[in-house]
Amino acid sequence: MANPRDNADAPKRQKVQAAEVGTDILKGLADLAPATSLSRLAEHVGMPAAKVHRYLQALIASGFAEQDAVTNHYALGPEALFVGLAAIGRLDVVRAATPHLAALRDSLNETCFLAVWGNKGPTVVHVEQPLRAVTLVTRVGSVLPLLGSSTGLVFNAYLAEGETAPLRAGEAGLPGVPDADELHRQMTEIRASGLHHVHGLLMPGVNALSAPVFAVGDQLAGVITVVGAASAFSADVHSEAAGRVLETAQAITARMAGRRPA
Template identity: 40%
Template structure:
């Protein structure tokens, strides 16, 4: 779907100067004037006055020894304020809605609650998909794709008690190799469930990280096995990975999710 062009009137000089700030954010490292100006698409003579003004506002700082430009203290304050105001569920919900529309499967968001992996939002696709899951559902830590992502990426001390409880309720012969299972999740960057624990339902789950590199929530897509390809490298898996990575980026994560 093509986005409508923004026809609102703005101040061109601010937009031009903003390219310098965007360049510093994109590269994430101090830069020489000539390099900064080139990457922002302007000559150094044009870039310099903007940098002087940004410096007075604290948006940009210049190292007195090396002459390199970098983001300033006020830019940092702005970023921290923006991160503080971010609502991870709201951000993820918008992306989940687009994912559900694109893949025509239901998409669920889950967070770590008092009783374990807890579904907080379900985005239903345009077609009818009968799945017994709703907001407030608590998922199994080891048997569900959603739970395995939490088990793989949360600190062990948060999940250890629930993990032991679930294992204790299984016959010894049915207890999974938890270490191998979680290693598989980390290797693929996601978890999957094929026909279990919900019979006839497949699922894929991917982690979303916050600006501190911590697991913020899990995005899960699920649907009838006949219409849901659980292949690690299939189209559904790729689109889910892309959605989770995009949400992580919007939350300020700068690592390699």
């Protein structure tokens, strides 16, 4: 004989199961970002395409997913971004870095940002834009190349080999990427100075200065970067700007109770 309580709990179990399925599909969209086809998403999450499609329609209606009208591919929607940014905002490094990055922006009048290590590599999580008409657009959520950006090269210098090896292998041989000997030289310099500079590596005519920030246990927590047009921002490692970037990185590291490894 069926237990009446089991029947009463059935709708609750169904809602929990639906929420779990919806979460799995959202994770799948994140894994396959920036966009993916229905068939690829269904294969990735291990569900029938018809089932995934039903859930996608509900996620689109709630703003957690969206569909490109031209390609019909699916992607995370604005509500998912809002939730993601709220989670990022809880990270200690973001809270610790924000006022210091704002002060650095004010002193240099250049774009300043913080990147952390994400599942796809160096990911921008906070940006301070200069107060002027023409700025360099650096978006929260942007994933930067490991070996093709100042930010990425600093991550490569301080993260464990196993963390960076897959991305490094994927970028080897791309235009502008240093060969093995040059990369070793750059990594040695970054670890010695706690600073790296590039001139037009990621984007022609754009220079950058980057420095690591550390948390408790001397673990790399993120990388701060200043970018500016080459016509006005030299990114010289001996410049006043370089000194301020280092001071800012040290201040954030101190706030995080960390220390740059010797």
